[in-house]
Amino acid sequence: MLEFSVKSGAPEKQRSSCLIVGVYEARKLSEAAETIDKSSGGYLSAITRRGDMEGELGDTLLIHGVPNIQAERVLLVGLGKEREFDLPALLKATTAAVKALHYRGTTECVSHLTELDIRGVELEQILRQSALAIDAAIYRFDQLKSSPDPAPRRPLRKVTFITPSRRGLLEAENAVREAMAISSGIALTKNLANLPPNLCTPSLLADHARKLTETHPHLAVEVLDQSRMETLGMHALLAVAKGSTEAPKLIVMEHLGGEADTPPIVLVGKGVTFDSGGISLKPGLDMDQMKYDMAGAAAVIGLISIVAELKLPINVVGIVPTVENMPSGNALKPGDIIKSMSGQTIEVLNTDAEGRLILCDALTYAKRFKPELVIDMATLTGACVIALGRVPSGLFSNTRSLAQELIRAGETSGDRVWELPLWDEYQAQLKSNFADMANIGGREGGALTAAAFLARFTKDYKWAHLDIAGTAWVTGDNKGATGRPVALLSEFLIKRARG
CATH class of the missing domain: 3.40.630.10 (Zn peptidases)
Known part of the structure; x- marks a missing residue:
């Protein structure tokens, strides 16, 4: 089972193997992606302008060497149309991101997708369903095969969810604890x-x-x-x-x-x-x-x-x-x-x-x-x-x-x-x-x-x-x-x- 945790903090300061941030259609960066873009001198926007990431829901792009941030890599994930962004879209984007990282030697990551605002949906619900979607994405039942499907050499083991603020952190931790159970x-x-x-x-x-x-x-x-x-x-x-x-x-x-x-x-x-x-x-x-x-x-x-x-x-x-x-x-x-x-x-x-x-x-x-x-x-x-x-x-x-x-x-x-x-x-x-x-x-x-x-x-x-x-x-x-x-x-x- 994966380990989940929560914390708050600025994306450029997160020490992690990989940061997950979102991009809406028409190449519009999410708030966390914009923050990284400013810290890196427009590194992300230069990539999106070249057409490598349009923001279509579920698309992913792994980027190495983003300057002036603490994370080793950044994974851009498409969020679809901003006006239509809802909980199912968030879960689809989260699932796509995890599948992209699980087979690429990333043992832990920090997701800023959970701080995206979805009208009428509480943070606890976002955290719980995100954790369940991630576990569902990597679930395997192959123990009865004589030669099980090749497992990732270094599979994803820990995901940290970022919350919009420190307020409500205790409730967020409880939601993640419930999700793991x-x-x-x-x-x-x-x-x-x-x-x-x-x-x-x-x-x-x-x-x-x-x-x-x-x-x-x-x-x-x-x-x-x-x-x-x-x-x-x-x-x-x-x-x-x-x-x-x-x-x-x-x-x-x-x-x-x-x-x-x-x-x-x-x-x-x-x-x-x-x-x-x-x-x-x-x-x-x-x-x-x-x-x-x-x-x-x-x-x-x-x-x-x-x-x-x-x-x-x-x-x-x-x-x-x-x-x-x-x-x-x-x-x-x-x-x-x-x-x-x-x-x-x-x-x-x-x-x-x-x-x-x-x-x-x-x-x-x-x-x-x-x-x-x-x-x-x-x-x-x-x-x-x-x-x-x-x-x-x-x-x-x-x-x-x-x-x-x-x-x-x-x-x-x-x-x-x-x-x-x-x-x-x-x-x-x-x-x-x-x-x-x-x-x-x-x-x-x-x-x-x-x-x-x-x-x-x-x-x-x-x-x-x-x-x-x-x-x-x-x-x-x-x-x-x-x-x-x-x-x-x-x-x-x-x-x-x-x-």
């Missing part, structure tokens, strides 16, 4: 989700949860095995696991940072370590990506690590129901009727709608903590990807204020959500002639009927459901886990902790 939690989430399904089993997820107690002894972790779950009546969860030789687990992690009698926030993450679809077998194309069906579980483990690292003064419980969904002679079948922990019966019409079956028992189990609220995150439906693409996560909630709070946290963190309806009218699609409900509601509104199914098990508390099927990983040449919605929920929990 969040980034570590996102990396843990990505690493777990990127593991292949032959390695990432329910037992491995349980081991990783237990491992958190080694560095955070105040965390309590309990893992319920099949026998315990049978005693509790978790027959919906266990039914999904029947077709696999991998034993199911229910992982419970407790961070008690608040008053003992304060109701906790409960986070629930879907943990299907591989989803073949079961008897309702998925098509072969892209089935390898079903290793990401435990991305919600990975996010909960990552979030609990962040909460513990920051010692947030709130009570948070993480619940991870985790199974493998496979076809076999013992597997759950279409037409089977199972009884959930809540006592409600479910007619299984499609064994590929298994995430809601393990979640419904976990959401029922959450009641025993008398929660203030419950948030589940799950790669639940392909229908959500069709509806929203891969930009926002789908949000459903039975509480208007909770939904609004999550929407705001999404906007602040850049890990956005879009609210979809949780209307009673969708319940009619779950009607069954033989059980209390069916596990699917037909082709229309698949993400909405999946949420409507979960809503039947969450009537006793405030609840939000995040469908992350379109946001938990990316496809194509850059295929890999994104770590979402860890940034969103970290923002939510930190804000809650501040009161």
